[in-house]
Amino acid sequence: MTLKSKVILLLLCVLMLGCDKSRLFEKYQGMETGSWNIADTVSFDLPKISDSHKTIVGIKYNDDYEFRNLYLTYLLKDSLGQIIETQLLEIPLFDNKSGKPLGSGFGITFTKYDTLPLLTNNSYSKIQLLQYMRMDEIVGIEAVGVKIVK
Template sequence: MNQRFVGIIIALVSLITSCNGDRIYEEYQGLKTGNWDVADTVSFEVNQLSIPNRTLIGIKYNKDYEFRNLYLRYILKDSLDQTVESKLLDIPLFDSKNGKPLGEGYGSTFTKYDTLPIENQYYSIHLLQYMRVEKLSGIETVGVKVVKK
């Protein structure tokens, strides 16, 4: 009985630790006002990461979000604060045919992850909304997750 119990505990611990083994960096920032102002930049300082890795953006949104997608610009900077890369992305948040939220979630809140097509090493990443509205409502949290390839 004791050996079986110890075996179950060891299996559970190894399962839990193996699920997080790919993550190198992960941070999220909530939008305090409930709106993402056009002038607000959400920034993450990730320092120098070893390559190869994959960078994901996480968008936590709710049903108050008025649009089908999110236009987002990401800017990568090096340790001297010089821009290394800058691209505009179109991230779909709702299905264009049936209007159902994409990503995972429950109730009225969902989280959508999308891979950033990053080609260069970077020190910090800066995110800006490009939706042509002054205050973008319905976005609760924005985050960056870096995982091993």
């Protein structure tokens, strides 16, 4: 087998392993300034999904984040824009005792995933996330996203 064939085979294997059939939707919204302003609403229009699924929120953060947790509020809306459900969440980003970042990552950037405790079925078409840290701006949040998996 030639070197070129080995490289092509390796790339195909990586591409095949990268495909995740359980992921129905995943999208992130980056914070251009590296901070999340209290007036900034992160909003995602979701595809119609008929199967049962889990909705996961992902927080990409760095060492500049000065708190151990993040409070955020999520709002679920239907196709008419009516709020179906809203709830306040606490997402721990750093370990209480050691202060080490939770989640996965390397260097100074990490991603923490947390499952949303949704009470509704699949009747929502939009999800909005707002930071609820009682500060005008929280530094160290790079992106916020939503993932829907089977």
